[in-house]
Amino acid sequence: MKQKIVIIGGVAAGPKITAKLLRTKDFDCQIDLYTEENLISYSSCGLPYYIEGLIPDSNRLIVRRPEQFEEQGANIHLNKRCTKILPEEHKIIIQDTITGETQEVEYDKLAITTGARPIIPSIKGINLKNIFSIRTLQDGINIRQKMLESKKAVILGGGYIGIELLEAFHANNIFTTMIEREDHILSLLDPEISDLVKEEILAIAKDNVDIITSDAITAFEGTDKVEKVITKSGKVIETDMVIIAAGIRPNTEIAAEAGIELGVSNAIRVNNRMQTCTKDIYAAGDCTENFHLVSKNYAWIPLGSTANKEGRCAAINMAGQYDAFPGVLGSAVTRFRNLTISLTGLTETEAKKFGFDVICATMTKKDKAGYMPDAANITIKLVVDKRFKKILGAQAFGGGNADKRVNTVASAIQAEQTLDEFLHLDMTYAPPFSTAVDPLISAALIINNKIYKN
Ligand SMILES: Cc1cc2nc3c(=O)[nH]c(=O)nc-3n(C[C@H](O)[C@H](O)[C@H](O)COP(=O)(O)OP(=O)(O)OC[C@H]3O[C@@H](n4cnc5c(N)ncnc54)[C@H](O)[C@@H]3O)c2cc1C
Known part of the structure; x- marks a missing residue:
């Protein structure tokens, strides 16, 4: 029998759920996505670059138009705000933001992807x-x-x-x-x-x-x-x-009113299958809290990258299959002109707060062979747990690819590598890309020397 899938919210997580469900074989469903906005599926992350003028047309930020989803069989309802969730009755109340008219909508499975709003x-x-x-x-x-x-x-x-x-x-x-x-x-x-x-x-x-x-x-x-x-x-x-x-706060008032459990920062608590504590209700994206893979605590780290991964995971589970989203490291990157700023895992401040026995090294070095004309300084701070020699986090900034180094650390953390294992990573090197000993490995070597007093 056709399952009625209802999704509230249409920027990143909601459209991701829709797209994944539409691609899912052997799952017969009717998809209805409601958003209070007059468009869906756009890149908020690209807004600063549109404002700057790097992207001349704001339409370029639109990933998918409602018509594209409709052609594939999903129903997209614009200018419709969900004002209430009735979990017992498996219904939500929708209000048209233009006419004010309300309607009841039934669901078999509901996804809350209502995101966040500026403070x-x-x-x-x-x-x-x-x-x-x-x-x-x-x-x-x-x-x-x-x-x-x-x-x-x-x-x-x-x-x-x-x-x-x-x-x-x-x-x-x-x-x-x-x-x-x-x-x-x-x-x-x-x-x-x-x-x-x-x-x-x-x-x-x-x-x-x-x-x-x-x-x-x-x-x-x-x-x-x-x-x-x-x-x-x-x-x-x-x-x-x-x-x-x-800063922002999660849009979780309708979830809270419906008795759906909230967690850190009032974001919706979900398990690793993106299920809320309420039967047949899933949540994904900025409206949900995250499990932090290093601190092993809940945190609220709202990011577009995470919203997409969570949306995919929610869709797979809503379709009756199995997927588990392990959690986040809070890996992020931004820039100011040619200065890249990136981080992953815990900072020293956070690591100490969580009780780790922390040892750190900060290294500034050229991001590529010093004789290359575009070599620029890169600074990397590596945070390591002294007791278990596990990498806890990294921060990097500079003219080069700070995010490349941080992504390497993110992989090492998720693979639970020890410092020793990390030091032996077989990383690429050629003068235009790195130094023979990459700045990241140099930072790790400093910590190694500190630990073993070499
Ligand atoms: C300027 C800017 C730059 C960013 N840059 C990055 C970046 O570089 N990297 C990165 O990872 N992340 C970035 N982000 C964050 C990223 O955009 C968000 O993490 C992502 O948009 C979250 O998607 P979402 O679908 O969970 O929520 P949202 O994008 O918040 O979308 C939720 C949608 O639900 C609608 N809604 C809410 N309540 C209701 C309701 N009751 N009924 C109907 N509809 C409702 C909202 O109006 C909205 O349309 C940036 C954000 C901004 C604003």
Whole structure:
């Protein structure tokens, strides 16, 4: 008998579930995807590069259009918000965001992929015009439009999205001030690493970028549109626009109201098959919490890469087959111009918090043979557990392929390699790509020497 599969949310995880189910043989189902937006399946990750102008047309960020799914047999319902989940009755309530009309929809299996939304701090003047947050394709279009007629901008928040927008504005010659209330930008990194990254960014962009840390915005001022930003320390910064990049929170209110268990950061708790604690309800993507493979604790690390993997896993299990998603390392990469910043696993700060006996090494070296014309510095910090000699995490930044090194560490962590095994990795080398002893192995050797007091 045809199974009724209903999916709520249509950016990354929802379309991934749809696509995988459509490809699944021997599973007879009717797929209905509901989204409150007027489009589906686009790359939020590409928004900063669209704003920058590297991608001339926002349509290029659309991965699949509703018609493509419909041609394959899925039903895509745009402008439809799910307002309630009724697990006992296997029903959800949908409201049309244009007409306000509501309808009941039955499901055999439900997938919640409602993602997350930006945190908007309650700061005086927050509702003035030209203050933007960034999440949807339309947000990206609005920001680019305003940026093109601006000379000055302020970014609230020094996370990776803030950094990517800083690049976009810098490239468009907009004088931009980033304001981070914590002592360091990029709080995902260890403090001394994020300070080095900040120095590098300022060295690249000192003419039109300012980064203020340990200071918070207390008010936005202007008659109708934002004209000034006031900070706690008394700074008054004139601006044409403001981007709020103060983090996100999961869209899990309807799940919580339905009694579906939440976990860390109010994200939905799922097992490794993406099942929630409620029968026949699955969840995937930014609305779910993650199992961290190093700390062995739950964490909330919302990323597009994870949303896609979880979506695939959810679809396989919803189709009655078996797949298990082991968890995450929080591997991530971003950039500011030609500076790549990447990390995986635990930082030293986090590792100590989880009680590991930590030993670290930070190594700065050329990313390729020093005589190559484009050789650039790369800095790698490796975090190792002294007791079991297991690699816990890595952070890297530099002009070269920092992410290549971090991805190598991610593989080593997931393979549970010891430092000894890691040191003997047979990695590639030729002068345009690396040094004979890769900077990553150099960092590992320093730790090895520290442990064995060589
Ligand atoms: C600027 C930016 C850059 C990023 N860069 C990267 C990157 O480089 N790498 C990376 O891995 N990740 C990146 N991310 C994160 C990545 O975009 C997200 O992890 C990914 O979009 C999560 O997908 P999702 O489907 O789980 O949720 P979302 O993308 O949040 O989509 C959820 C959808 O569900 C809809 N919805 C919510 N509630 C309801 C409801 N009740 N009824 C109907 N519909 C509902 C929402 O409107 C939304 O359309 C970036 C994000 C942004 C904003």
